[in-house]
Amino acid sequence: MTNSPTNATIARVTDRIRQRSEGPRGEYLGRLRAAVAAGPVRAHLACGNQAHAYAAMGAQKALLAEGRVPNIGIVTAYNDMLSAHQPYETFPQRIRAALAGVGATAQVAGGVPAMCDGVTQGQTGMEMSLFSRDVIALAAGVALSHNCFDAALYLGVCDKIVPGLIMAAATFGHIPAVFVPAGPMTSGLPNDEKAKVRQQFAAGEVGRDALMAAEMASYHGPGTCTFYGTANSNQMLMEIMGLHLPGASFVNPNTPLRDALTEQAARRSAEITALGNDFRPAGEILDERAFVNGIVGLMATGGSTNLVLHLPAMARAAGVILDLADFDEISAVVPLMAKVYPNGLADVNHFHAAGGMQFLIRDLLKAGLLNPDAKTVAGDGLAAYTREPKLIDGHLSWQEGPEDSLNDKILRPAATPFQPQGGLRQLDGNIGRGVIKISAVAPEYHVIEAPVRVFHDQEEVKAAFKAGEFTSDVVVVVRFQGPQANGMPELHSLTPTLSVLLGRGLRVALVTDGRMSGASGKVPAAIHVSPEAATGGAIAKLVDGDIVRLDAEAGTLTCLTPGFEDRAPVVADLSHNAYGIGRELFAAFRRNVGPATTGAAVVV
Structure with missing residues (x-):
């Protein structure tokens, strides 16, 4: 070779x-x-x-x-x-x-x-x-x-x-x-079929019995x-x-x-x-x-x-x-x-x-x-x-090993790839620094500019969805999800909800100082935003109605509302993150963890 x-x-x-x-x-x-x-x-x-x-x-x-x-x-x-x-x-x-x-x-x-x-x-x-x-x-x-x-x-x-x-x-x-x-x-139930059932459940179209059957057939x-x-x-x-x-x-x-x-x-x-x-x-x-x-x-x-x-x-x-x-x-x-x-x-x-x-x-x-x-x-x-x-x-x-792909719908040579570039972009702007994975995001959603709705908990997002509050294009901001705030949990459970909105024809994006996962999917998501809200990062300055532009092509994450940068950051009550299911044991980790940009590490 x-x-x-x-x-x-x-x-x-x-x-x-x-x-x-x-x-x-x-x-x-x-x-x-x-x-x-x-x-x-x-x-x-x-x-x-x-x-x-x-x-x-x-x-x-x-x-x-x-x-x-x-x-x-x-x-x-x-x-x-x-x-x-x-x-x-x-x-x-x-x-x-x-x-x-x-x-x-x-x-x-x-x-x-x-x-x-x-x-x-x-x-x-x-x-x-x-x-x-x-x-x-x-x-x-x-x-x-x-x-x-x-x-x-x-x-x-x-x-x-x-x-x-x-x-x-x-x-x-x-x-x-x-x-x-x-x-x-x-291989079990195909992943796209499992995802479809998850979205149907999020939209109230099927019950928990159908959801459980699909999950068990997938993870088997x-x-x-x-x-x-x-x-x-x-x-x-x-x-x-x-x-x-x-x-x-x-x-x-x-x-x-x-x-x-x-x-x-x-x-x-x-x-x-x-x-x-x-x-x-x-x-x-x-x-x-x-x-x-x-x-x-x-x-x-x-x-x-x-x-x-x-x-x-x-x-x-x-x-x-x-x-x-x-x-x-x-x-x-x-x-x-x-x-x-x-x-x-x-x-x-x-x-x-x-x-x-x-x-x-x-x-x-x-x-x-x-x-x-x-x-x-x-x-x-x-x-x-x-x-x-x-x-x-x-x-x-x-x-x-094989010199040629045995299925070019799954695996292709570098000379004739699915996309000419990899699936990750760095984002930078007046909201902070983060990343976006776009390998599964359709090109028409690489740039989203819309008013924001600000939440401090992913359950608040789901409640707003169930109440029918998302009726127009929106950038969903979920903050105080960084490593110092609460250990930086994945917000992957939001994917079915946001995917339903995307399927309804809305232009939707997620901006968070938390994480998604390897299965973040088709919704454009600016994640790992740093500095995080808990340390006074600019993401803590956003308010409902601000216009935010997420541009994966240019690599920018920007609030376009005049005066945004002059605001004082919101301070949230994070005391509820300090106890329950073992969280008490990790207080020293939350105090000493580094920023997401350097790996959110405690021990190095």
Whole structure:
């Protein structure tokens, strides 16, 4: 395969990030190299320390005490309430058996929490969702702080879990990290049919029984939800950033190929420790090239807007500084190559069958839109990721992936894409700075200019809708939804309501300092607006009737009403956000969280 020279914008943005990050990245690498130079970690533990660590390991105690073979730490997000994480129940046993076959050992270092945004969507628990990312990083840090491990296997899939685990993997960047996916559930009720029933329910056309039947037919078994939301965007990201084995992202759970990939991930983690000849510490993989490749993948697939929050936080943990301008400039040169719901009718299983990650990476390399020399767990460079895994006569091997899309309604080459640019735009103006995802938004809605209705709660929006108050074009402003106000919950439950208004012929947009999700859909939504209302941001100056212009083409978000900028911002009573369903425990997070523009992070 012949790659084109690296695209000038990709090269320039990568170099700009490298220069911007020179100070923090240099300090980070200095700490990493000092930790590596100290040698295998277990050598520094006293006998009493080690005896505690190995007491339950039975016949493997002697191997562990000798310290001559790799000991792999498993950090797992297993629980059986999340369909995506339920398959992880049996992974530790499988990993231990695979490593025993190569003379290595493994221990479950610890578990991390994993909450489901599908369960908490529109509920109070969603106010802890974003903060769970930082809790996951902290919990993984506690697990690995025992300092007994030569590499780590990270078992996590969904929205905040992978970003939190990456933050931990970067913090423990002196040891290798391999991420082990569980795969998507098999296809159920098509996502567009589910969305139609949701809209019918929002409009009062069907009852809760019909809604429940549709939801259960869609979310029906083990694995990730099949739409292209944050969870599946995470899996794309881990593969294109070189932290999965090639082709591992979208193989269904509980299949022979998935089991073989899990076993090989375990063996590969042992091969790349400092005890062998192919040492690949996580901190060296997580450099500016990897993060740019991740952003490219996000744009090429129309991935989740949540990653615009997570990637800067993940990168900072490795000393790499990302800015919204990086996303915007990369989006301008990376074409949209995939149409997966909500950007199209297909689900991730269809995407995988059409050529999936192997076709995508191959074609992006051909087009010069990736950093081809990025270091990965599979080797130096992304060439290995153009090959797909096959299980032939019980043996796992990799063969060249497809050079052509197997379904051009789902996946197209960069030369003939669905859209010439990626699906994300930076927005800036006198209301603040934010982002919009337009890959699923019809061109006629890329510019919306209308009077605003201001709300401080998404339930207020739904109540106004039910009362028939939306009868003309409107920009719905939902503020005091930022990280300091209430933890920055997703407002995805507004999508059916706003979609109904769009279907009635109204020109509608959402402006918020909160989040949407990977399934934000067809309604133009300016999200992550910063500074947020709770810190006195300009979004807190808007009043009903102000004229706001959201222009995704020009990248602007502007209040056109004279005198807007001279107003004092509204101060809201946020005391009700401080208690109930665990919110009391997160007061320190709300006080200390950073702005959305730098990842809304607490721990980095």
